[in-house]
Amino acid sequence: xxxxxxxxxxxxxxxxxxxxxxxxxxxxxxxxxxxxxxxxxxxxxxxxxxxxxxxxxxxxxxxxxxxxx
Numbered sequence: 001x002x003x004x005x006x007x008x009x010x011x012x013x014x015x016x017x018x019x020x021x022x023x024x025x026x027x028x029x030x031x032x033x034x035x036x037x038x039x040x041x042x043x044x045x046x047x048x049x050x051x052x053x054x055x056x057x058x059x060x061x062x063x064x065x066x067x068x069x
Contacts, residue, residue: 030055036063 025031025043032041035057041047047058050067059067 030057032058034058034060034063036060036067039063 033039034041034047035050035052036059039060039062041058041060046061048061048064049056050059051057
């Protein structure tokens with residue numbers, strides 16, 4: 001196997017890993033929905049975690065300001 005074949009295999013495996021991670025993230029609403037307003041939080045969004053009904057849930061920054069202020 002030459003070097004370009006190895007690189008191609010690694011790119012394919014990495015792409016499959018990214019697709020699986022994306023589906024996993026979007027399939028679990030506990031990771032991407034604000035626990036207060038229900039707003040969708042993308043991967044780059046800043047979130048603050050609070051305990052709610054014995055479970056840690058993310059809050060968006062707007063709801064965090066309302067909650068702590």
